[in-house]
Amino acid sequence: MSKKLTNRKTDYSKWYNELVVKADLAENSSVRGCMVIKPYGFAIWEKMKSQLDKMFKDTGHQNAYFPLFVPKSLFEAEEKNAEGFAKECAVVTHYRLKNDVKNPGKLKVDEEAKLEEELIVRPTSEAIIWKTYKNWIQSYRDLPILINQWANVVRWEMRTRLFLRTSEFLWQEGHTAHETKAEALDEAMMINNIYADFSENFLCIPVIKGSKSDSEKFAGAEETYCIEALMQDGKALQAGTSHFLGQNFAKAFDVQYANRDGKLDYVWATSWGVSTRLMGALVMTHGDDNGLVLPPDLAPYQVVFIPIFKSPADLEKIINYIEPTIQEFSKNNISFHIDKRDSFKPGFKFNEYEMKGVPIRIAVGQKDIENSTMEIFRRDKMEKKTIELGTVSSKVEELLIDIQKNIFSKALKFRNDNIRQAENYEDFKNIIETHGGFVSAHWDGTIETEDKIKKETKATIRCIPFEKSSEPGNCMISGKLSKQRVIFAKAY
Amino acid sequence: MSKKLTNRKTDYSKWYNELVVKADLAENSSVRGCMVIKPYGFAIWEKMKSQLDKMFKDTGHQNAYFPLFVPKSLFEAEEKNAEGFAKECAVVTHYRLKNDVKNPGKLKVDEEAKLEEELIVRPTSEAIIWKTYKNWIQSYRDLPILINQWANVVRWEMRTRLFLRTSEFLWQEGHTAHETKAEALDEAMMINNIYADFSENFLCIPVIKGSKSDSEKFAGAEETYCIEALMQDGKALQAGTSHFLGQNFAKAFDVQYANRDGKLDYVWATSWGVSTRLMGALVMTHGDDNGLVLPPDLAPYQVVFIPIFKSPADLEKIINYIEPTIQEFSKNNISFHIDKRDSFKPGFKFNEYEMKGVPIRIAVGQKDIENSTMEIFRRDKMEKKTIELGTVSSKVEELLIDIQKNIFSKALKFRNDNIRQAENYEDFKNIIETHGGFVSAHWDGTIETEDKIKKETKATIRCIPFEKSSEPGNCMISGKLSKQRVIFAKAY
Known part of the structure; x- marks a missing residue:
């Protein structure tokens, strides 16, 4: 693969679009706004799914459809x-x-087969699920209901970008029903914590946890909790949301239950989701000018072997040489791929796996066999070292842990370097214009102020952070009292 | 749970419909023909998915979307x-x-937002996938492509039944592209063998492997291989199909590749799928008048513990008593559930888990503690035995293996007892009418004969079996030469 990736500095947006395609993650389809998720990209999504699924099940949730x-x-x-x-x-x-009688071989809509009632392709499933829950819930004994669904949803977007905003996307949506307000609030908070844990420890994406302002809440929610990440171009990305729905859906679908006192009451609800958008966050948080950088926990394969050979006999020798190492890898659950293709040169392959973000590359040639060594390359730092054969497996194990840590630390440093406090609106506008990133500022809590800021700077309130690191103060626009700083940014 | 399941003999169809709902597998939704798959049913589907997914990956396939x-x-x-x-x-x-201005609070379709070109909700994905493959395939080096997709599809059915025929269903669809005809044929056959292996060894459903007659082939296929199962009412159920698509889709979407001689040629294709219909097959193959019977490999939990208690103190004693046993279960990968609910009596619970087909039930009461025993019940034979405490885990391990075997043997015996040979058309009609089941008979290979039989008896050719156990003969209708017997049945 020839290196033709646009630099991030030159054009971040173009860099992203190219990377997603060149790393074989996804591509646009013939259907406007819908993407094809390619096998390599899908394998990463499967790792995300399986980890999240485990976290949901460990906290008592079940899947349904x-x-x-x-x-x-x-x-x-x-x-x-x-x-x-x-x-x-x-x-x-x-x-x-x-x-279509006028166009032989073509088809047309049969006007006689018009539905009595139109069907909406689910943009989210609260409505259909709460209609179902109505039949499942009679008494407090039927509660809580803790259900998650892995599904495709459709939101007809006018401007689409692979993973970040597509008309069809894949996601999970949790929908829970509870006896009490407190229990539902706890559930929404617990899930937001799971999202944060998953994002930071698995995807290596640092996030700020908080709640949304009224204008940024989910349509139908009383309260939306979220995790907000920062991309390398200084724009924020909402990586997951968890909603406390109050009794809104219970009332809309008349879902009442007999409580412990034998009285009828409306059920309390939450819903929560993360989507294939996380794939975009992953690319934009860790990628560099050579391509994708994958956290080892998420890589479809953690190590790629590139045998350097000129003849089938050479290749066979190398395969024999690496055999004990791959046996150790298997024993230690290190996933790997051996690229035996003879139609591509090693240099091409090096670039290809750098583009794909494979955490570790091991090149093995004739000289390595003579010297009992292997050449190990770590993708995150683009560093290579020659290692003694006997130590390869243990060295790789160490490296994988170190890479996972390093990727997170690097992203965390970037994120922390890009949270700035604005003391007044001039400051604020200046930061948004020159640096981007998160801006921590005082706000009076009104939609009017929020709208004005959005209109004038394109920055929105990403969240009202749970961690109140700051003192009370005065709104930078109205001067009114503000209990805590909130986080602004331009966002995806 | 009160036993109110209709007997199979009284009304097999009603028995099925009731069982699916009472065992908490699925229910009808507010959307015509679409079902809700409930958590217990979905957990079984997840087990099917994960086993099949492994089998596909072990044979070199990757998932995509x-x-x-x-x-x-x-x-x-x-x-x-x-x-x-x-x-x-x-x-x-x-x-x-x-x-909708005329109906405040209501919505209507915005006629100004009409799509230029209508979009079909995929009934199957050959078209969209082959349009995509066109861009992926230039040379023989790009082949084979071995991709599978787990997805929902929609086929607007007029008469629907839970799992067996629903407007929306879940499935996997494999779509592969190959250099040669022989390779594509091998792939289609290998997948059909995987389906048969999965069906017999995992679902305990015996199947006949064969190919479809021209009139029963998949629309667009040159050849359809299938696995055919027999339900307890003597009707057949097609449990999986694997299609050799020839070059039909390659030609329709102009997918050519440079072959090893440097010449352009059309790509050869297969597609293959199994769906949530397998859930219906599972119910109808193994279920009895007490409810579902689950093969242990497929059960969401293999063992359910029913503590027999009157007070919280009793319950606590029992929980302590079973603690060492469940620790052994965890060590031996035996999945279990402990039903601690105090709002239902043991008898109710017994019926409930019989309905749900849990392979083994263990009841523990005060007497068991005194005698150092547990009462073990196996669902397939409805037999219970009192076992010494120290031997419970090893006994359960043995039992689970035995149940898996026994369920298959029972289904195999039923299936084999219900394959009958017809020597002439009178025979044939008589068997179809009085016994149902599979009828093995000679056929002249023409659509006309097939149509006549279907019209007169409602039986169709389920498959031309690969295992040619029978001699050549003469078609029971036309008397023309027939190379081998084929399998007829009325079918779902």
Whole structure:
């Protein structure tokens, strides 16, 4: 693979688009706004899924599956939710095609097969799920319901970008039902903590935990908790959200239960989700001008072997030479791939696996066999070292741990270097314009002020952080009292 | 849970419908023909998925993800395939809703947001995938492509039944591309063998492997291999299919590659799939008048503990008493669930877990503590025994293996007892009418004869079996020469 990746400094957006394709993560499809997730990209998503799935199950959640379609009458039942998604809905109106008599071999919609009621392709599943929960919940004995669903959803986006904003995307959506407000709030908070843990310890993406301002909340939620990450271009990315839905959906779908006092009450709800957007966050947090950089815990294979050979006999010798090492790898759960292709030169392969972000590359040639060595290269620091054969497996084990740590530390340093405090609005505008990043500032809590700032600077409130590191103060616009600083940024 | 399951003899169809709901597998949703797969049912599907996924990966396949929607112009490119699915397509025509001014709070389709080209919700993904493969394949070096996708698909069915025939269902669909015809044929056959292995050894469902007659082939395939199972009511169920697609899709989407001689040639293809229909097959193969019977390899939990207690203190004693046993279970990878609910009586719980098909139930009461015993019940034979405490774990291990074997043997015996040879058409009609089951008979290979039989008896050719146990003969209708017997049955 020839290195033709645009530099991040030259054009970050172009760099991202190129990287996603060149690293074989995803590509645009023939369907407007929908992507094809390629095997290498999908293998990373599968690792994310399996880790998150375990975290959900360990905290008592079960998976289930609900319909792809939402009848319009259900969709509109919770008005705020409906309003929030109505403008970006794919709508199924017919259930049959027929031959187009004017164009032999072509098909057209059969107007006689019009649905009585239109079906919305789910943009999110609260409506269809709460309609179902109504039949499942009679008494407090039926609670809590702790269900998660892995699914595809569709939001008709006008401007799309691979992973970051696509008309169809993959996600998980948790939907829980509880006896009490406190229990539902705890659930929403616990899930937001799981998201943060997953993001920092597995994806190596540092996040700020907080709650959303009213204007940034999920449509239909009372409270939205979130984790916010910072990309290398200084723009924020919302990496996961967990919503306390109050009794809104229970009321919209009339879901009441007999409580412990024998009285009827509405059920309390949460919903929460992360999506294939995390793939975009991963690329933009760790990638460099040579391509993707993958945390070892997430890499489809952690090590790639590149045999340097000119003849099939050479290759065979090398394969025999690495055999004991790969046996040790298997024993130690180190995943690997051996690239035996003879149609590409080693240099090409080096670039290819750098582009794909494989954490460790091991090159083995004739000289290594003579010297009982292997050449080990770590992707995150782009450093190589020649290692004695007997120590390879233990060295690789150490390195994988170190790489996982280093990738996180680097991202954390960048993120922390890019949280700036603004003491007044001039300051604020200046920081947003010249540095970007997160800006911590005082805000009076009103939508008007938020709107003004957004209009004038394009920065939005990313979250009201849970960690109150700052003193009370005065809103930088209105001068009114502010209990704590909030985090602003331009965002994806 | 009160036993109110209809007997299989009284009404097999009603028995099935009730069982699926009472065992908490699935239920109908508010969307016509679409089901909700409940947590217990979904946990079984997850076990199926994870086993199949492993088998695919072990044979070199990778997962990927392609769009939910197929633009109409792509959909109609392979004519036979399009024709096969046109009559059951969900069609997206609009991408926005707007407020219905006449009905405040309601929404209506925004006629201004009409798509230029309609999108079909995928009934299967050959079209969108082959459009994508065109860009991936230039030379023989790019082949083979061995990709699988786990996805939801939609086929607008008029008469639906949970799992067996639903408008939306979950499945996996493999789509492979090859240099040669022989390689593609081998792939299709290998996958059919994987399906048979999975079905018999994991689901305990015996199957007949064979190929489909022309009229039963997949729309767009040259050859369809299949596995056919027999349900307890004597009707057949197609449990999986693997298609050799020839060069049909390569030609429809102009996918050519430079072969080893440097000449352009069309790529050879296969596709293959199994779906949530297997859940229906599982219920109908093993279920009895008490409910579901699950093979231990597939059970969400293999053992359920029912403590027999009257007070919290009793319960605590029992929990302490079973502690060493569950520790041994965990060590030996035996999955279990302890039902500590105090709101239901033991008898109710017994019925509930019989309905859910949990392979082994262990009841523990005060007497067991006194006698150092546990009462073990195996679901498949409805037998219970009192066992000494120290031997419980090893006994359960043995039992789980024995249950898996016994469930298969029982189903195999039933299947074998219900394969009958018909020597002439009178025989044939008589068997179909009085016994049902598989009928092995001679057929002249023509569609006309097949149609006549179908019209007169409702039986279809399930497959032309690979295992040619029978001699050549003469078609029971036309008297023409027949190389081998084929398998007929009425089918789901």
